[in-house]
Amino acid sequence: MSVKSQNTLKAKSQELMNLLQNSDIPILHLDLNQFEYYVKSPKNYSIILMFTILDSQDCKICSEIYKEYKILAKSWKKCDLYSNKIFFMIADFKKAPGIFEDMKLKSVPLLVYWPSKKKKSSMETYPIEKLGIEAERMSLWVYSKTNIQIRIVRPVNYQNLLMILGAVLLVLSIGYWQRNxxxxxxxxxxxxxxxxxxxxxxxxxxxxxxxxxxxxxxxxxxxxxxxxxxxxxxxxxxxxxxxxxxxxxxxxxxxxxxxxxxxxxxxxxxxxxxxxxxxxxxxxxxxxxxxxxxxxxxxxxxxxxxxxx
Known part of the structure; x- marks a missing residue:
C-alpha cells in the first residue's frame, strides 16, 4: 500500500473520530453516501453496524436491542482502550432505505461485524437468537472478532436504588418500633x-x-x-x-x-x-x-x- 493510500485511510478514521468526539452516543447514523464511503470503501478500522428500523411499532425487538447497542457504544467510549480501531454505526431503514436495497436485506434487526476489508463477504452476523440482545453478550462477541475487550458500564437504575432504600428504611423502621x-x-x-x-x-x-x-x-x-x-x-x-x-x-x-x-x-x-x-x-x-x-x-x-x- 502506498504512502498516499495510508494517509487517506488515516484521514478517514480521523474524520470518524472527529464526528463522534462530542457525541454522547458514539454511534454514526449512516446515509447512503456515508455507507459507501466509510463502510464499503477501503478502511483501516473495523465496524460494528446495526441494520434496524427505529421509532417503529412493528418492531419491538428493534428498540430493545438498540438500547443495549447504545450501552455497548457508550461503554466503548468510556474504555481506556478507546481508539479508532473500531467504530459503531447504524443504518435506519426509514432514513436510509438505499442501504437496505444495496445490501438486499429483507429483515431487521441485524448486527454485523465488518472488518477492515473491502469484500462484503467478509462481514459476520451476530446471532441474536442464540446469544440474546444484552450488551454484555454483544461485548463478548465483539471481543471474539476484534480482540478488543469492552467493559460494559450500565447507567444507574434509580428505580431499583429507590426500591432498595425503601426496603432498608422499612426494615429499620420495623426494627426500631418493635425493638422490644x-x-x-x-x-x-x-x-x-x-x-x-x-x-x-x-x-x-x-x-x-x-x-x-x-x-x-x-x-x-x-x-x-x-x-x-x-x-x-x-x-x-x-x-x-x-x-x-x-x-x-x-x-x-x-x-x-x-x-x-x-x-x-x-x-x-x-x-x-x-x-x-x-x-x-x-x-x-x-x-x-x-x-x-x-x-x-x-x-x-x-x-x-x-x-x-
Whole structure:
C-alpha cells in the first residue's frame, strides 16, 4: 500500500473520530453516501453496524436491542482502550432505505461485524437468537472478532436504588418500633424460612445469572413465541431461575403438608388432616413431575419422568 493510500485511510478514521468526539452516543447514523464511503470503501478500522428500523411499532425487538447497542457504544467510549480501531454505526431503514436495497436485506434487526476489508463477504452476523440482545453478550462477541475487550458500564437504575432504600428504611423502621419484640427472629419458623430461601436461591442458578448475565427470556422474532426454558445444560434464562424456585417451593410446601398431616393434633380433626395430606401429595407429585419434565427438556437423554414428559 502506498504512502498516499495510508494517509487517506488515516484521514478517514480521523474524520470518524472527529464526528463522534462530542457525541454522547458514539454511534454514526449512516446515509447512503456515508455507507459507501466509510463502510464499503477501503478502511483501516473495523465496524460494528446495526441494520434496524427505529421509532417503529412493528418492531419491538428493534428498540430493545438498540438500547443495549447504545450501552455497548457508550461503554466503548468510556474504555481506556478507546481508539479508532473500531467504530459503531447504524443504518435506519426509514432514513436510509438505499442501504437496505444495496445490501438486499429483507429483515431487521441485524448486527454485523465488518472488518477492515473491502469484500462484503467478509462481514459476520451476530446471532441474536442464540446469544440474546444484552450488551454484555454483544461485548463478548465483539471481543471474539476484534480482540478488543469492552467493559460494559450500565447507567444507574434509580428505580431499583429507590426500591432498595425503601426496603432498608422499612426494615429499620420495623426494627426500631418493635425493638422490644425482636425475639420472633429467633423463631424456628423464621429461621427455617430464611434457610429455605437461601437454598432456593443457591440451587436455582442465581449466581450463574450474576456471572453470565443471561437474557430474561427468548422471543422468536419470526413467530413471536416466548421461550422461558433455555435448551441444553450449559445455558439458562433468568425466567427459568424463577420457575425453578417456584417449583422447589411448591414441592417443599407439599412435603411439609404431608408431614404435618401425619402428626395427630387435637385442634385438627382427622378428616381435615386427610385433606391436608391429599393436597400435599398432589403438590408434591405435580410440581416434582414438572421439575423432572424441565430437566428432560434440557437434557434430552435423561430417561426418567413421572406424570409429564
Amino acid at each position: 419484640r425482636l425475639s420472633f427472629l429467633l423463631s424456628r419458623y423464621v429461621c427455617a424460612t430464611l434457610a429455605l430461601a437461601f437454598v432456593y436461591i443457591m440451587i436455582s442458578g442465581q449466581m450463574w445469572n450474576r456471572i453470565r448475565s443471561p437474557p430474561f427470556m427468548h422471543q422468536n422474532h419470526k413467530t413471536g413465541q416466548m421461550t422461558y426454558i433455555a435448551p441444553g445444560g450449559s445455558s439458562q434464562f433468568v425466567a427459568e431461575t424463577y420457575i425453578v424456585i417456584a417449583l422447589n417451593a411448591a414441592i417443599t410446601l407439599g412435603i411439609i403438608m404431608v408431614q404435618e398431616a401425619s402428626i395427630p393434633r387435637k385442634r385438627i380433626n382427622k378428616n381435615v388432616r386427610k385433606v391436608i395430606a391429599v393436597v400435599g401429595l398432589l403438590l408434591l407429585s405435580i410440581f416434582f413431575s414438572q421439575l423432572l419434565s424441565i430437566f428432560r427438556h434440557k437434557y434430552g437423554n435423561y430417561p426418567y419422568s413421572f406424570l409429564f414428559k
